[in-house]
Amino acid sequence: MKPSETIRAEYPPNRKTSAKWRVWKQYLVGFAFISPWLVGFLGFVIGPMIASLYYSFTDFDMLTSPNWVGLDNYITMFTNDPRFRTSITVTLLFVFVSTPIKLAFALLIAMLFNNKRKGSGFYTTLFYIPSIIGGSVAVAVMWRQLFGGQGAINDILLFFGVEGKSWIASPDHALMVLILLVIWQFGSPMIIFLAGLRQIPEDLYEAASVDGAGKFRKFLSITIPLLTPVIFFNLIMQMIGAFLVFTQAFVTTQGGPLDRTLFYALYLYERAFTNYEMGYASAMAWTLLIVIAIVTGLLFYSSKKWVFYESEKG
Amino acid sequence: MKTKRRFKTFLYHFTVLLFGFFMLYPVLWMISSSVKPPAEIFQQAASLLPSAFHWDNYVEGWKGFGSVGFDQIFRNSLFVSSMNIIGALISSSFVAFGFARLKFPLKNVLFACLIGTLMLPMQITLIPQYILFNYFGWVNTFLPLIVPAFVGGTPFFIFLMVQFIRGIPRELDEAAVIDGCSTFGIFWRIIMPLCKPVLVTVTIFAFLWSWDDFFGGLIYLNDPSLYTVGLGLASFLDSTSASSWGPLLAMATLSLVPQFIVFLFFQKYLIQGIATTGIK
Numbered sequence: 001m002k003p004s005e006t007i008r009a010e011y012p013p014n015r016k017t018s019a020k021w022r023v024w025k026q027y028l029v030g031f032a033f034i035s036p037w038l039v040g041f042l043g044f045v046i047g048p049m050i051a052s053l054y055y056s057f058t059d060f061d062m063l064t065s066p067n068w069v070g071l072d073n074y075i076t077m078f079t080n081d082p083r084f085r086t087s088i089t090v091t092l093l094f095v096f097v098s099t100p101i102k103l104a105f106a107l108l109i110a111m112l113f114n115n116k117r118k119g120s121g122f123y124t125t126l127f128y129i130p131s132i133i134g135g136s137v138a139v140a141v142m143w144r145q146l147f148g149g150q151g152a153i154n155d156i157l158l159f160f161g162v163e164g165k166s167w168i169a170s171p172d173h174a175l176m177v178l179i180l181l182v183i184w185q186f187g188s189p190m191i192i193f194l195a196g197l198r199q200i201p202e203d204l205y206e207a208a209s210v211d212g213a214g215k216f217r218k219f220l221s222i223t224i225p226l227l228t229p230v231i232f233f234n235l236i237m238q239m240i241g242a243f244l245v246f247t248q249a250f251v252t253t254q255g256g257p258l259d260r261t262l263f264y265a266l267y268l269y270e271r272a273f274t275n276y277e278m279g280y281a282s283a284m285a286w287t288l289l290i291v292i293a294i295v296t297g298l299l300f301y302s303s304k305k306w307v308f309y310e311s312e313k314g
Numbered sequence: 315m316k317t318k319r320r321f322k323t324f325l326y327h328f329t330v331l332l333f334g335f336f337m338l339y340p341v342l343w344m345i346s347s348s349v350k351p352p353a354e355i356f357q358q359a360a361s362l363l364p365s366a367f368h369w370d371n372y373v374e375g376w377k378g379f380g381s382v383g384f385d386q387i388f389r390n391s392l393f394v395s396s397m398n399i400i401g402a403l404i405s406s407s408f409v410a411f412g413f414a415r416l417k418f419p420l421k422n423v424l425f426a427c428l429i430g431t432l433m434l435p436m437q438i439t440l441i442p443q444y445i446l447f448n449y450f451g452w453v454n455t456f457l458p459l460i461v462p463a464f465v466g467g468t469p470f471f472i473f474l475m476v477q478f479i480r481g482i483p484r485e486l487d488e489a490a491v492i493d494g495c496s497t498f499g500i501f502w503r504i505i506m507p508l509c510k511p512v513l514v515t516v517t518i519f520a521f522l523w524s525w526d527d528f529f530g531g532l533i534y535l536n537d538p539s540l541y542t543v544g545l546g547l548a549s550f551l552d553s554t555s556a557s558s559w560g561p562l563l564a565m566a567t568l569s570l571v572p573q574f575i576v577f578l579f580f581q582k583y584l585i586q587g588i589a590t591t592g593i594k
Contacts, residue, residue: 026417029497033412036405037428037472040465045431048442055441062445112330119327125581126334129341132577132584135526137544138566141551142344145355145559152343155360184337188588195589236433244435247528251548268437273533278441285437292435 056283073283087267110193131187140251196230375561387546398524401463410475515587
């Protein structure tokens with residue numbers, strides 16, 4: 001269909017102006033409405049992306065003009081920068097440990113609240129509170145104190161006769177403390193799960209009951225398969241979020257002890273804004289984008305096998 | 315049978331409340347520690363009941379660090395957040411209307427770009443943006459924290475609104491056209507009034523996220539008199555010895571008050587917003 005036809009189909013023709021001008025005017029109005037985003041997209045997204053790709057092949061340091069160094073930054077990163085390798089390891093460990101646990105919790109609690117009992121709305125709200133305040137410095141400050149040498153967690157452990165230590169200062173436990181922090185904020189995936197659970201038709205469960213299925217069987221054969229699109233969505237969102245964690249680590253551990261919580265975003269920040277190695281940091285940013293793209297791509301690829309959309313049934 | 319059901323109900327509420335207590339314990343702990351006498355924060359760390367209410371922590375904390383008081387820091391955050399809300403409301407409603415209702419070349423390609431940026435890590439644009447803002451002379455001003463909001467800096471909001479507007483029947487627009495309404499008229503008189511719920515959702519998230527934002531301030535603000543709450547707390551943390559944890563926790567508690575208030579009043583919209591689109 002030609003553009004002029006679509007417009008005529010939508011709006012009654014005005015014979016005073018020519019058809020051609022009306023088409024152009026409509027386009028102009030359309031662009032005028034989206035122009036704020038268009039300006040931002042070109043100026044603050046596409047432009048910077050091209051620039052950052054260029055910088056990643058240079059030794060730019062903000063002071064002198066950038067020199068082309070080819071793949072040097074990328075080669076250094078993978079062959080001659082142990083801290084880069086540490087940051088990759090720490091981040092991948094964090095992402096692949098925290099995400100599944102967080103989602104399992106979110107689903108478990110969502111199922112607990114998916115009923116017509118009194119107060120489940122109130123409980124949902126209550127359990128969502130940590131996620132509301134989650135990214136703030138106040139929470140990081142609080143967490144740092146709770147898991148510190150003289151923190152409340154140790155007091156509680158002492159009550160059970162366990163000798164505590166400064167968990168955030170311990171190389172073997174600091175990462176675990178941060179993993180706990182993000183798991184604690186399972187509110188958003190919980191609410192999305194809850195919305196998904198409420199869309200599962202009640203009669204499916206009833207039919208299964210008639211066939212003699214137990215609770216666990218119903219969970220495995222009805223809830224999980226019908227929820228796979230929501231699980232997939234939550235998985236993607238939470239995983240990307242975990243790759244980018246910064247504030248919590250910056251405030252609680254600052255990457256320490258012994259770089260055991262040197263998240264990728266933290267190391268990138270350090271290279272860029274402490275050392276002003278903008279070229280190297282840009283190369284790191286592109287590597288991050290590629291890693292995220294690969295992981296998401298793999299998830300999308302695998303989703304064909306395990307994500308079940310109802311529309312595909314028929 | 316009846317007692318069994320009653321027992322089950324009791325067990326349910328008991329379990330949920332117990333678990334809820336553990337969930338909220340850190341927050342309750344922070345609130346109670348903020349009124350504990352300083353020594354008690356460490357000595358009876360796990361306790362949620364202060365032996366006496368020590369309001370001095372708030373007085374001490376309010377003075378801030380160096381010459382910058384927390385009143386200044388709260389004003390800064392409030393200003394940045396308000397501007398972010400205004401920017402988000404204006405830019406996302408115009409742009410969303412454009413994508414949801416108007417026709418122009420490359421529309422589908424551009425919308426795909428918008429969706430693509432939803433998943434783009436900000437690190438990828440961070441450095442050139444910093445260089446650009448530095449070139450504009452915007453470093454050490456609020457502009458880098460505010461201007462992006464006016465040009466659709468949070469594509470989630472646009473996406474959210476597009477989805478919402480698509481749900482409004484097109485017959486309404488067509489009727490308005492027959493009555494001689496202009497495109498802007500349709501936007502302003504028909505669509506916007508119907509968008510109130512989604513506008514509330516955008517407002518809440520714009521507030522919560524900009525209030526929480528630490529990274530933007532960390533990069534662009536050097537002058538302590540411009541610090542936002544996150545930065546204020548972080549530098550408080552650096553500059554204070556163990557003895558001033560009380561004031562620090564007092565200010566941390568205060569910094570969460572606006573978020574709690576917004577949350578309590580608008581939780582309905584917030585939860586709907588997440589449930590339908592999966593933000594955050």
